[in-house]
Amino acid sequence: MSINKPSIAPKPTDSEPSRSPLLRLLSQPRIVVPALKVALVVGSILNLINSGEKLWNQHSINLWQVGLNFVVPFCVSSYSAARNDLRRQRGE
Template sequence: MVLTAPSPKIRRSATKVALVVGSVLNLINQGAAILGPADISWVHVALNFFVPFCVSSYSAARN
């Protein structure tokens, strides 16, 4: 698994998943900040993209 995780195919696929899922998560979790005067938590924004990337990479590398 460690040897296949850095493969370009897995990274590309995981990036696509992270962009879609992370965007939806950010709209849900940061909606008030995006649409209103609340402050955006940039740490949470980053985590909303990083976690789906890791899960997708791990899942692809396992198979």
């Protein structure tokens, strides 16, 4: 005899987007490749703005900050592209 345990995870409502289609879209090359290009351009510009003087004067730089200058634009670009694609598929 098995006992059914209640699910802990909340069920998505109509106004709340389902996470699995969004995660699937985030791994698509048509989302990832343009997001990498955006991250390369925007991250390079941010690094020049934030660490340009240190680089020019050959001082040490914070590698954590350099990495974040590339990761954040990638995340923003890929999320917004996937979210727009999901909304387009749903006809919103």
